[in-house]
Amino acid sequence: MSELRSAIFLDFDNLLSGLRDGAGPEFALRFAEQPELWLTPLLADRPRRALLRRCYLNPAGALEDGAGSRLRFAEFRWAFMAAGFEVVDCPRLTRLKNAADLRIALDAMEAMLSPLARLDEFILLSTDSDFVPLLQRLRAADRRTRLVAHPEVGRVVRAAADEVIGLDELAGWLGWQPAREAGEAFGAPDAADLLAVVRDILLEAEAPVHVPHLGQMLRNRTGATLRGSDFAGTGSLDALLTAAGGFIRREGPGGGHVWRPEWLDQPPASAEAS
The missing domain is CATH 3.40.50.1010 (5'-nuclease)
Structure with a gap:
């Protein structure tokens, strides 16, 4: 060869x-x-x-x-x-x-x-x-x-x-072994894990995040999708954002943008690009 x-x-x-x-x-x-x-x-x-x-x-x-x-x-x-x-x-x-x-x-x-x-x-x-x-x-x-x-x-x-x-x-x-007896699989986070990842993404953001971009980043980090995980078991995007820490969605093309509460009084100059 x-x-x-x-x-x-x-x-x-x-x-x-x-x-x-x-x-x-x-x-x-x-x-x-x-x-x-x-x-x-x-x-x-x-x-x-x-x-x-x-x-x-x-x-x-x-x-x-x-x-x-x-x-x-x-x-x-x-x-x-x-x-x-x-x-x-x-x-x-x-x-x-x-x-x-x-x-x-x-x-x-x-x-x-x-x-x-x-x-x-x-x-x-x-x-x-x-x-x-x-x-x-x-x-x-x-x-x-x-x-x-x-x-x-x-x-x-x-x-x-x-x-x-x-x-x-x-x-x-690297030495990782799945706990098969517990049904654990790589990249199959539970609802709490998904909430934590969504929270991390939004806290890292410096401007409102377009909803499709949020879904893509969640998929890239965890392998899970917003809809496929039933919005981390919460049933809806708005419920997920509330459970993740009180984030707020504003309507717009493609599902709108997600805002952090502190931005409502002093919003950033522009929304995160799609």
């Missing part, structure tokens, strides 16, 4: 939140502090050289370690550099997300077209469905693609990649 020449593109913030919500902060922290634990099995299924390794992160982001401490993503930079990654800072450019997905798409296309060395395989670590066009473009250029994403990733995303590795499998490389 010939040796594959591979490139790895890691959307750090996205993968870390997926692991945190699916397996817990202990395994998310292990992913960030010891990348060799998951990188070795990721590359070991066949002969390959990972010629290009890039990790895209927001240095100002933070992870709750489960013991009350918040660890800045910048603290994990050296672990990834020690594993051979180039770390690319992607601070927030919009109010809710950084530009990692756009940077990855541009860099992957540049790498594919580079005359310096032909890359046979592109490995993307992200649960973001925005990468479907990139995956399709790489396939059309006769490149093999591997996607590490949430185990419940949609059929359209799954069909765009040659191989999909679930975050549950990656978490297993």
Whole structure:
């Protein structure tokens, strides 16, 4: 079997939140502090050289370690550099997300077209469905693609990649084991967990959040959808927002926007873009 020449593109913030919500902060922290634990099995299924390794992160982001401490993503930079990654800072450019997905798409296309060395395989670590066009473009250029994403990733995303590795499998490389006797599954949060994720998303926001954007971010972080979870068991979006902390929805196109109560007296200048 010939040796594959591979490139790895890691959307750090996205993968870390997926692991945190699916397996817990202990395994998310292990992913960030010891990348060799998951990188070795990721590359070991066949002969390959990972010629290009890039990790895209927001240095100002933070992870709750489960013991009350918040660890800045910048603290994990050296672990990834020690594993051979180039770390690319992607601070927030919009109010809710950084530009990692756009940077990855541009860099992957540049790498594919580079005359310096032909890359046979592109490995993307992200649960973001925005990468479907990139995956399709790489396939059309006769490149093999591997996607590490949430185990419940949609059929359209799954069909765009040659191989999909679930975050549950990656978490297993880190030592996570599902409590099968309790019916526990990766990324299948209960209602309280979903409420907590919705609360986190809205507290991180700096402007009102478009309802479809809220649903997409919930899906990216947990694998659950607003309607599919019956709005975290509350029965309606408004009931969910009330239970999550008294957030308020204002009507508008696409379901409107969600506001934090403190914005009602001094509303932000503009709503979060759809």
